[in-house]
Amino acid sequence: MPVKVIIPTPLRPYAGRRESVEFDARTVRDALDRLTTEYGELRRHLFTEEGRLRSFVNVYVNDEDIRYLQKENTPLKEGDQITIVPSIAGGTDGAVAPAAVATATLSKEEILRYSRHLIMPEVGLEGQLKLKQARVLLIGTGGLGAPLGLYLTAAGVGRIGLVDFDTVDFTNLQRQVMFSTADVGRPKLAAARERLAALNPEIQLDTYETRLTSENALDILRPYDVVVDGTDNFPTRYLVNDACVLLGKPNVYGSIFRFEGQVSVFGMPEGPCYRCLYPEPPPPGLVPSCAEGGVLGVLPGIIGAIQAMETIKLLLGRGDPLVGRLLLFDALAMRFRELRLRKNPECPVCGPQPTVTRLIDYEEFCGIRGEEVSAPTATVPEIEPRELKARLERGDDLFILDVREPHEYQICNLNGYLLPLGELPRRVHELDSSREIVAHCRSGKRSAEAVEFLRKAGFRKVWNLKGGILAWSDQVDPSVPKY
């Protein structure tokens, strides 16, 4: 079907100076293919090296933007008129601060430091300067933040922001390789700053020793080109996602649990966001955190390194980023899988009719506050560790019920009867309801559920050990290891 393609003035020199050309074409893609086949020089101005229409090229069919039709698959009929309309963009590179201008070259030392980047044409001097002028914000300096901080600093990303408010503890060291044993007890940001500055003194490090909140998120994120989400909780993850969408910033997402991880790039205009994937958070307590469920220490190293690679690709503008793709990693099977993600047209944040247009209360959204009110710990009868010890020493007949898992029992135990919480309903007949029962777990959370279950099942004399083995170790017997 003959259709007419109107060539905009700036492209006419590449189309034989013609104002319009006619082709037989069935779709917009078809017409553009024919146009760029006939006038090969046009191709690089309209399409990226990967063959995608450049972001600043707009195509109209009879005054209608194809973005609102069927994009490049928009069908054509005889006599249709296709117009290529430029949108114009530009701006400065790098930091807004004037100081950054002077650094837009590489010193002799930097050329040596980054030589393995510089000799690759995909990076080269131009790419390295892009990295030097880039600003990346890392949310969280934990398991994912460690490889992210180390690799992005080593790679020469000029300005790196770090958000965290935690201190280093012994349980971090198994995976948070940015910290050393001597750092235990120190604020994470102080330790991270020292480590990263030693690795690459050229990098500007901004530290934000605060919890990321709906009040401060936009201000903290605003100066950065890319945001990397290395958080371990749902409220912050939704907060980072929404703030990135509102500010139009890419969000390099990663998450880990036990032996599995996920990576994707959200917040790009053409791609989906975290809410397109998960519109609603899981009910509180359903998905355990690393502290509850465990994580193999190498896993955040792998996932964080993939996030670092995606960040650098975005900054260089090279390769295919994980936009619209969710990478799933299973360490036990040692297998990567990929899921296609679509932009949800009804997404409350990034859809065309957003209902979330400013940051909300994410704790409430994720049901955290509600959980605190209805948590069983608040309602079940408890016994303090010291009181339990005193009663045991008096020789009271107490039945100690350990509702943890067998592998936890092996780490340490109070010589109790092991009956994991998940098996309790099936094995409740093993318990004698005439005896006084004290249930415990690691922290007191699972055993509170057990106590509630037993009370409902008719047990009258059952208590929860407040604070679990952790509190027992703190208050009664420091020789019991904490984990």
Place this chain on the structure above:
Amino acid sequence: MSTLRIRADLVEQIHRHAADTYPLECCGALLGRDDTEAREVLALLPLPNRQQESPRNRFVVSAEDVRAAERAALQQGLELVGWYHSHPDHPAQPSAFDREHAWPWYSYVIVSSGSGAKLELTCWRLADDRSRFEPEAVVTMVEAPR
């Protein structure tokens, strides 16, 4: 090297637009004539910066605004020959981002803005192979041509 001739009062107007918009980036269209020997800018069309998220270091002229600029040029018997924008606190040199988003043929005028900055005005055209911006000589005209 190609040449861009521009009236002195329009240069003044671009600097003023940049100063008024500082610390954000300003942008606008250059309307004029494209003769074989030199391109002339005879009018400006200041445009809103549609980049709302990082207007300190980015500017965007939407497709709709581009079409409006084309119509404005036509009404005045002129042609849309290029664009201007400011670099707050940065020199008037095209950035890699400018180049990646540039169209060929158009003249790209860049002015620096900011208190400490030297008030520069430069002009650039994208090379045919998109590999670089080539500088365009700017000739300021004190009187209106013709």
